[in-house]
Amino acid sequence: MKKKLTEIAPTLSKAPTGIAGLDEITGGGLPAGRPSLVCGNAGCGKTMLAMEFLVRGATQFGEPGVFMMFEENAAELTANVRSLGFDLDKLAAEKKIALDYVHIERSEFEETGEYDLEGLFIRLGHAIDSIGAKRVVLDTVEALFAGLPNHAVLRAELRRLFRWLKDRGMTAIITGERGEGSAITRYGLEEYVADCVIILDQRIQEQISTRRLRVLKYRGTAHGMNEYPFLIGAHGFSVLPITSLQLDHEVSVQRVPTGVARLDEMLGGKGIFRGSSVLVSGSPGTGKSSIAAKFIESACARGERALFFAYEESKAQIVRNMRSIGIDLATPIKKGLLEIHSSRPTLQGLEQHLVMMHDLVRTFHPTVVAVDPISNLTMAHDDAEAKPTLMRLIDFLKKEQITGIYTSLTSGGDATSAPEDSQLYVSSLMDTWLLLRNVEFTGECNRTIFVRKSRGMAHSNQVREFVVSDTGIDLVDVYLGGDRVLTGSARVAREAQERAVSTLRGEDHQRKLRQLASRRKAIEAQIAALQAEAEAESEEVHFVIAQETLQEKTTHQNTSAMAQQRGGATGTNGQMKQRR
Amino acid sequence: MSVPAPRTARKAGDPPAFQLRLYVAGQTAKSLDAFANLKRICETHLAGQYCIEVIDLTKTPQLAAGDQILAVPTVVRRLPEPIKKIIGDFSNEERVLVGLDVQPINA
Known part of the structure; x- marks a missing residue:
């Protein structure tokens, strides 16, 4: 400029x-x-x-x-x-x-x-x-x-x-x-x-x-x-100058993982672009901060520097709470790779907050900046005024090739109200928009996540279940039952049901196989018996033949002996033989 | 630069009651007029009781800050206390006397 x-x-x-x-x-x-x-x-x-x-x-x-x-x-x-x-x-x-x-x-x-x-x-x-x-x-x-x-x-x-x-x-x-x-x-x-x-x-x-x-x-x-x-x-x-009208910042083709492997998978398998801006929006308790913290943790683990602006919790509280879900922020803080700045949104006007962020970004030189949440910053402002100022921040970070993660609280608590309405119209400035929702079904509230948009990459259109446990956060495939998405216990029940059905079918198959085997065995036994019988018969035949031969031989010998004794009457003997 | 002021009818060693310091900017006609006016008024009403120190700020500009001089000509009454300032070319004799806090002598 x-x-x-x-x-x-x-x-x-x-x-x-x-x-x-x-x-x-x-x-x-x-x-x-x-x-x-x-x-x-x-x-x-x-x-x-x-x-x-x-x-x-x-x-x-x-x-x-x-x-x-x-x-x-x-x-x-x-x-x-x-x-x-x-x-x-x-x-x-x-x-x-x-x-x-x-x-x-x-x-x-x-x-x-x-x-x-x-x-x-x-x-x-x-x-x-x-x-x-x-x-x-x-x-x-x-x-x-x-x-x-x-x-x-x-x-x-x-x-x-x-x-x-x-x-x-x-x-x-x-x-x-x-x-x-x-x-x-x-x-x-x-x-x-x-x-x-x-x-x-x-x-x-x-x-x-x-x-x-x-x-x-x-x-x-x-x-x-x-x-x-x-x-x-x-x-x-x-x-704080506005430069966002220029839209001439350079872009990176480098991709950075989000820290959640399954989420990277949804984002074309490689994560988000470096220097892009990511909006994580959702109703209260959907795990927005956790995603932001996870992203920061993984960035710091790669040795990058990160700034975390928190407007809801104090630094100590964030570190403690994130530790409970297996995200370690204390180590990068100790190493000087991470700075958490907590302040009340009402401390000063939105613009002054942004100026302060500018100053900190300029002195700290982070590669990742998380703002949790931007929606709090704008509490006291109407949207028309908040937008240009937020635009300045987003644009500034983009210009500096800093990856920005912004969480935003949507006003609607349930899945039915459109969360799109309460995004301060910043969603158009965002390169990637992750939408978190609470799904209430069968007496249970579960979190789902999907990629609303992600510029410049093929991304998944699937809704995944977002699971936060004490070992970290992960995404799980949801079940589609009827026309509903099944999550949580319903998903587990469905899984169990499917497992039971498949076990049954397996057993039936085994049984059938066994039946066939035994029938075959019976036939084989029959065959063996008949064979034995046949063998016995043939032995009898041989015996009879042998007996006959022996008899004949004996008779012949006797006759010859007799003929010798009587003095040669062989012709008679030959006629007898032919007759038989 | 300091010009010794005329001293009349005063015993040696006795400091004059009215110590005036006149600030001017260069030896201009205005400065000379102002000095002449001031001297005339003093001679008339404070004969023998005053001295005037003239400071040309074009020659000693560093002296301007000490007495907080902005306007010229300015005369500063250093004694008697309190310090008083009169600005202008002293053409208005009445106001000069008010400024110096001097009772006019009716002559």
């Missing part, structure tokens, strides 16, 4: 503020060598913005700066900005920053004729020269209106002052109080400072305060027109 805008306006040189997000919105910073007006109501952070501009200029961009204050004195200011980590005393000693406290008291003055504010110019000029300043802050020059009775002179002198700053090539920030009604500033400073006007705003909505920044005007350059939430945190000013 930064590159593109500077391409559009290459001639206008800009002075980077170094403030996270602001340079992106303004396409590189404030107009160099010109004054810019920062206005807002009391407590909006005008001074903080101006001070960070100076400090970053002095420390990061080699441009020393003069801070001329009209409301606080140097000691007060130094103490105030120390909380942001800025050491003004040190910077002043290094001649990087000059502080000048201008104080005027109406009661001390007596006007006795014509005068001008050359003294102010001299003081400013002296401060600039003493450190070779390139940047100037006047905070808040409007205090002069209260101190000096002659506004005509003051206005003329201010006009001259801003002209003078321009001539000297100072990049300046002039702060101003927000005026009544539609007036930008109370004393119309915008008339003199016309190059760049930034408005800061603090709004209370539903008892939650949110700070916003808007670039009202930036002459000669393209700039973000929207209101951007900002935060004054431990590292200074932080503006």
